[in-house]
Amino acid sequence: MSGRSIVEWFAEHEAYRCGYCGCADTNFSHGMWAHTMTCQDYQDLIDRGWRRSGKYVYKPTMDQTCCPQYTIKCAALQFRPSRSQKKVIKKVAKLLVNPPTGSKSGEQGGPDSQGPSMVEDVPDRQPSNVDVPQVSSGETKVAAGAQQVAAGATQDKESGLSRESQGDVKEGGASCEIEKPSSSNKVPRPAHSFASLLLGEGPDPTKPPCKKAKLLRKQRKQEKEALRQAAESAQSLPWKKEQKEEKKLFEDFLKDQALSRLEMRLVRSEPNSEEFSRTRMESFEVYKKYQIAIHKDEPDKCTMKQWTRFLVDSPLQEEHKPGSPACGNGSFHQQYWLDGKLIAVGVVDILPNCVSSVYLYYDPDYHYLSLGTYSALREIALTRQLHETAPRLEYYYMGFYIHTCSKMKYKGNYDPSFLLCPEVYSWVPVEKCRPKLDASNYARLEDPGKADENGNIDVDRVLVLYEQQLMPYAIYRALTGGSDVDDVRLYATLAGRTCAERLILFRN
Template structure:
């Protein structure tokens, strides 16, 4: 039973939004709409399937925005690491960093000029250039020692100290608001179950298991950045990035994104089958300027939440979503050249604030509970469309807290104090996740790696 995915429905809810207000504050009204669930444990295969359908996690809370009703539609965005080529600005950031590490050149300049006034460009693949001075065996020819370390996502005194500094100076949190417990629950504790990675051409320094990690960045022994990432069968999924405000000149957010892409590329080159993407941190929001930085990395693809198909993020698609900032518009409407009207729920436009370029705000787990909407959110099913037999055949786990003991049975074989309430809860979970992604032992082999079991503790 150790490899099972367990899903505890939290339900459909609304809460305040961090995108419809100035940076560091939240909206006054509960305009953010989403479905959420608690996940005590989850296989990496199952989570890969979830993020491919628009879900994201914050600790062990997994959520999906209602793209028709939420005030700021949040699109899943992923970058092809095989086709990515660093642009001029990204190469300038890499070159400035390398000059600092190698020669301690003053940090304020993006590029140097030769005697003819032309930029000095380092030739070679972008990933080789950015790792030129990383983890060297000899440090005699450089001014600074730049080291990276991929570690389990554990809360330590060192990582918490940087997180606290970052939250207080960048997000203006009060000191008493930043706790080790909050840090551990948000960015360290993970429901993902480790599973081994198979490489055709193994290489030292690459992760041995899929799971959750901290990629630590140190200069001369000082921790200056923490990339919180999930390594999944098809991607490196960026969760959060923490950086030392004293190093703002270095554009560490851009460097970390490039380093995550380099990790996915290196894993693929070592023969990790299926590895080809970086899922950028959080979501992409069309009308939130500082959430749009993710589209600077090309070629990127956006997920159409109604069809669960990825589309290349072109200027045309970008402009289409910018001009329709709320409500769900199928991407196919663009290619079919329809007008802006569409059936469904359309929310009036409103002003969109900005967020920090890196470090998406944590999702609010404890929002106010709302009734299931009609029609269902894009990409979700109608809970009433399932037959009683379909629901009764789903596997349900009713173990106590933290999954102690074992009791798994078909939903229809169990008795409940409030059967109608529990039936509704299970139907909504099946509609959100997809009933085909839940284990049904009657109609199939027990596919515990790729499917989930409902957990009602």
């Protein structure tokens, strides 16, 4: 049945091992096997908390599972990279020109942290509004010299000796220069000599007081701030401020000349495009190397069949409809080629409203490029690019956000981002959700009073495929007695009314 989705519901609801906290039997989810699925149906399903792994489509049981998994999306058109995200882009551009010693030759260590749905890269992020002061080598020497002078003065005081002929003395970074009297020009020595200064008898009244380096830096900072405020007041027109803020767009950061060495290729994986088939073995070898090095998989488990079932097979139909991007909708691999070598692959679904990230794997020899964060930024850029010809396509879905897992919380840093409420299936800004998730692992994210608008289910209207005949569940129940009505009602409730009346439920 071309253009229709056919699914097979699994009624079992058994506990299994959690890949996030490691508990053996605390993870719960419902699932179904998608024999084929339209991109719009899958879009509607992920907007109710479903995700796919190959052709298996599953929905975590949020109020029972140990690590509740909240669907997260980023508004790609409004996205502005943070300071740390800009640093990653600049870092990649720099390292493409000058890779670190030992890279690209099998040396590993400190790879980005990973998670089960996509690369869970957790870069070290220092708050962007905090500047850590750096102590220069010159200031270190100044401090050491001051301690030596103070120690010498103590010794002179104890021995009764005066040290009147001194050179330059630096304290805290400022210079106090004491001139020696010349033999040809007799100048009476001031009452307060340098030795008396060291012996604690007070400052030299003939010299201006010295300023510490800290005070000088503070004074310079105040002067710069005053100049900046004066410049802003002189150019306080709103359009000037907006022009300054928009001066450097997100895409501009990705146009560095060094980044041109990194070629991006978007190839359709289902059905296999010619380009995908030609690079199939190279892509699999990168995956195998990644799984063994990063996830510690046994080599004999990383087979071509396992890779195909997990990351190549997809239920999504290839679609080219009005309003779709030029590449069409469906499942793709975004390949990262560096000087003709495949180093990373991002598995994505291009849907009517979004680009949905499925997984990322890369050559561990290139872990220093922070490809987890960099690939997410590239996929946001892809979303913005596709939007130009597909106006509905505005969002970037990052899989699941897990507040209890540090490796998954980084997804909330792509601003602006939203979490899906597990009870009414509306989108709530991440900032509003965090206090609730701090208080409880599972939480209703939407305000009280709002209901699930797609939750009113009429089980008799569910479409069923039985003995090669398509019929409403009401007729199927009359033919078979309807002993599975509770399972079908649960399936329809989790899928939502819209999908339940459009998907075709296969019954044997």
